[in-house]
Amino acid sequence: MAAARFEEAIEKEIARGLRYGSSSALALFEVAIADHGQLERLPSPAAFVAQVLRLAVRGADVLARRVSPNLFAALLVEARGDGPSKFTERVGTGIGSHPYGRRPDGAALCARAWSGVAQWEPSMNSVGAYAGAARDRARQHLPWLRGCAARFRGEGMNKPFIA
16 A cells, blocks of 8 residues: 555544544564665565565555555554564564575575554554654664664574564
8 A cells, every 4th residue: 555545544543543442553664684785786675575564464454565665564453462563573573584585696685674563542643643653662672773783784694683
């Protein structure tokens, strides 16, 4: 789904939540690829990440393939308990567990994803507030992720990290 239509879906879910209550959650996934020194020539992992997300969502969930060049989102409708956390873990593992392509020399190209998920609350009465809460949860892990970035190079590092 395009970003504008996805935003409309979130607005409708917020309106439904404000009127009747909701147990939805918004998950954001930021994707990065291993630094091989030739990033401008490497193919994008977008199609691969979109496929992992498509396989992970349920029928009622809403998926935005690309909110920005390296940001993907899923609106998890009626997601209760630890379901949203398990969803983000499953997706992050799916992205990091398999190469999304190969370099011309045959080496595997791997992507990594870190995520933030926010369970809807009545105080999240706008798309910006809802997305901000999910983004804030992802940012709580940034100091740890920066440490991982130094180890995130080349083949043999195909172990997923999940925030």
